[in-house]
Amino acid sequence: MTDKPPKNTKDQIAADTPAKPTRRSILAFGLIAAGTIGAAGYFLWPAVRQSSLTSAEGTSQIAISMSGFSPNVISARVGQKISLQLINKDNSLHKDGGGWHQFAIDDLGIDFKVPPLQTSEVSFTVDAPGTYDFYCGICCGGSANPYMHGKLVVEA
Ligand SMILES: [Cu+2]
Numbered sequence: 001m002t003d004k005p006p007k008n009t010k011d012q013i014a015a016d017t018p019a020k021p022t023r024r025s026i027l028a029f030g031l032i033a034a035g036t037i038g039a040a041g042y043f044l045w046p047a048v049r050q051s052s053l054t055s056a057e058g059t060s061q062i063a064i065s066m067s068g069f070s071p072n073v074i075s076a077r078v079g080q081k082i083s084l085q086l087i088n089k090d091n092s093l094h095k096d097g098g099g100w101h102q103f104a105i106d107d108l109g110i111d112f113k114v115p116p117l118q119t120s121e122v123s124f125t126v127d128a129p130g131t132y133d134f135y136c137g138i139c140c141g142g143s144a145n146p147y148m149h150g151k152l153v154v155e156a
Pocket residue numbers: 065066100101102136137138139140148
């Protein structure tokens with residue numbers, strides 16, 4: 001494309017339009033497709049990005065930030081000691097909650113808060129099998145935010 005565009009662009013395009021897609025229409029299609037995939041991805045991301053952790057002996061690490069828990073699925077067995085190192089990736093400059101995050105499981109009476117850029121350890125055992133929701137209720141709209149949730153799956 002070395003030529004300057006003609007003054008009457010519409011007529012020029014109409015006259016020049018070949019049967020095959022123009023570079024411009026391919027570009028437009030690409031942008032729309034990328035936008036659509038991006039929007040779908042944004043809404044599906046909390047479900048898709050699940051990463052699992054099988055809690056074995058020793059301490060497992062979970063990173064917490066404004067974008068959620070990573071990993072956000074923890075598997076364990078009944079009666080097994082679950083030791084987690086909660087790594088807060090956010091600093092205190094965050095207006096939303098001052099950079100604090102939480103690891104809370106209502107059904108187990110666990111409510112643990114991690115200061116900005118700190119790492120805290122929490123240990124507990126679970127006596128009943130089930131899937132327990134853990135969440136942070138401090139930042140980003142609290143527990144209503146789907147990003148700030150994870151699952152603890154405890155098998156018998
Ligand atoms: Cu949080």
